[in-house]
Ligand code: URP
């Protein structure tokens with residue numbers, strides 16, 4: 326058989342296996358996996374070759390939570406569809422899922438179409454969209470099925486952001502989850518209790534001068550997220566709908582997800598690197614504390630530990646980033662008032678290295694579980710598997726090829742993201758791609774972007790799977806170490 330690209334001598338890693346083999350790629354797809362594929366290819370047209378000796382070859386990362394060029398907090402997030410997806414490729418991420426707000430007059434699908442227009446000439450890797458429901462009504466309810474037939478099968482709703490006009494009440498969530506049970510749609514939820522949170526924000530705002538950015542942490546204690554998750558999980562349980570909690574930041578949240586799953590509810594969650602490796606001490610830094618302001622905010626060390634355990638035990642099934650890049654100038658809009666911080670930070674480029682370094686090299690889980698959390702589970706949860714999320718014949722040839730241990734010291738100046746700071750500045754992280762292959766094309770070569778802008782495609786998605794992980798990889802890893 327002839328190939329366009331052969332990845333030879335690498336160690337293939339999927340969510341279940343680690344083995345030595347070559348990968349033969351024809352066009353955009355994986356056509357063969359085996360030994361000595363170059364010899365078997367005969368004397369026809371010579372394929373491109375990547376020598377992956379000493380490197381891991383995994384399916385490309387999938388970040389199911391990014392906000393590129395999002396108008397938010399009085400500004401627009403600084404990574405647009407071009408810089409954000411180039412940064413993704415430089416970090417080994419080959420698919421991102423952004424959000425499309427409903428059009429206030431024309432509805433959900435119109436909002437999705439206009440977001441696709443914003444993306445299509447700029448995207449450097451593949452992308453998809455979640456619908457973003459900001460006003461639930463009967464027309465939107467009827468539109469869910471239409472969006473699903475066209476490949477948008479998940480929808481984000483918010484319990485907060487009253488000022489932005491984005492928040493939904495309990496009845497809206499209940500109705501959306503009822504519709505989810507009938508159609509298979511996934512309802513993604515930003516879960517924080519707005520009324521009590523606003524009460525606390527007002528309380529701490531009176532001391533904003535003394536508290537600085539730390540007022541942000543004080544005004545959103547853990548029970549703010551916990552209570553909202555508990556309530557939404559109940560609506561999922563009684564309706565049979567599928568609920569996916571986005572950017573979960575607390576240990577209490579993980580307890581709620583576990584309890585809901587044990588009751589048989591279809592409740593799942595993602596967390597993000599900032600909630601795993603940073604803690605709320607960052608807000609005490611008088612000069613730079615405000616840079617770390619996100620929504621929900623970064624919590625405590627105990628939350629880091631519980632969320633890692635959730636990833637190891639399985640109740641937290643995905644790691645995404647909630648990338649919403651704001652540079653220092655944009656962040657300076659806070660002007661000493663924690664309620665005015667533009668919420669969000671860069672992340673997609675450092676997602677894989679942060680999780681690989683802290684998770685795999687930190688001996689929290691094995692490399693197969695890493696692939697599961699960062700590629701296979703997001704693909705399965707959001708209806709892209711097995712096109713994405715694995716290395717198999719017929720799958721898209723999306724690959725992240727990286728060195729097992731070589732680390733690089735993070736310096737925002739060397740990152741592709743359009744930002745003048747990094748939450749991981751100065752940290753040594755391994756797991757950056759030497760090569761990124763996106764649908765059969767080498768787009769990152771020895772760490773450098775060589776692809777074309779606008780080459781990414783919209784990926785229509787099917788109904789997502791419910792992904793429970795009964796196995797406990799942490800226990801397996803501990804047993805293997807003995
Ligand atoms: O701080 C954040 N997360 N910004 C983006 C909006 C959201 O809630 O995801």
Ligand code: ZN
Nearest residue numbers: 515571572620
């Ligand atoms: Zn959110």
Ligand code: ZN
Nearest residue numbers: 390392572647
């Ligand atoms: Zn978000």
